[in-house]
Amino acid sequence: MTSDGSPTPEGESGLSTPVGSRRRFFQWVTGGLAGLIGLGLAIPLFGYVISPALKRRVRPWVDVGSVGDIPPGEPRQLDHITTIQDGYLESRSHKAIWAVKRPDGQIKVFSPMCTHLGCGYRWETGEKTFKCPCHGSVFDIDGQVLSGPAPRPLDLLPSKIENGRLLVVFKEFKSGTAQVVEL
Ligand code: FES
Numbered sequence: 001m002t003s004d005g006s007p008t009p010e011g012e013s014g015l016s017t018p019v020g021s022r023r024r025f026f027q028w029v030t031g032g033l034a035g036l037i038g039l040g041l042a043i044p045l046f047g048y049v050i051s052p053a054l055k056r057r058v059r060p061w062v063d064v065g066s067v068g069d070i071p072p073g074e075p076r077q078l079d080h081i082t083t084i085q086d087g088y089l090e091s092r093s094h095k096a097i098w099a100v101k102r103p104d105g106q107i108k109v110f111s112p113m114c115t116h117l118g119c120g121y122r123w124e125t126g127e128k129t130f131k132c133p134c135h136g137s138v139f140d141i142d143g144q145v146l147s148g149p150a151p152r153p154l155d156l157l158p159s160k161i162e163n164g165r166l167l168v169v170f171k172e173f174k175s176g177t178a179q180v181v182e183l
Helices: 018-054
Strands: 062-066 076-086 089-101 107-110 122-124 129-131 145-147 159-162 165-168
Touching: 062 076, 062 089, 089 165, 107 159, 107 165
Parallel strands: none
Antiparallel strands: 062 165, 076 089, 089 107, 122 129, 159 165
């Protein structure tokens, strides 16, 4: 004990008493246990509270219709509702895609937005081209640019066929660039 009444610092006398060693041991054990409990609480907390906010936008496969309803060589615009999970936020929105069935039965799915500045385009049956009304870009049935200011072909969307249904992942891309940049 010091003159002001506080305990003598351990080891000041050059000796560590058995009682002091035991106390320090229990302090270490208690501290270690508290750390483990804290870690045990922090990991689930991170998983449930923080981790969803850090996740990239999740876009699901969406059923856009029967493959049998798409005639070969005649692109079809198919509307659907897509649900996007973005961290904690879930939003549903009405989207469209263009589906093209080739003579061999293969299906390509295009984003409905022109790669120039993002306008919606349409299929011209007589001319067998996609035409954008905004600045006149023209694309062939495979999405390749035939004329106009579009800097790249139409953007392809992931698609697959399951049980005769066409499934698509709706994505958006930056317009006006030669490279495909997903948003
Ligand atoms: Fe389509 Fe400009 S937005 S040509």
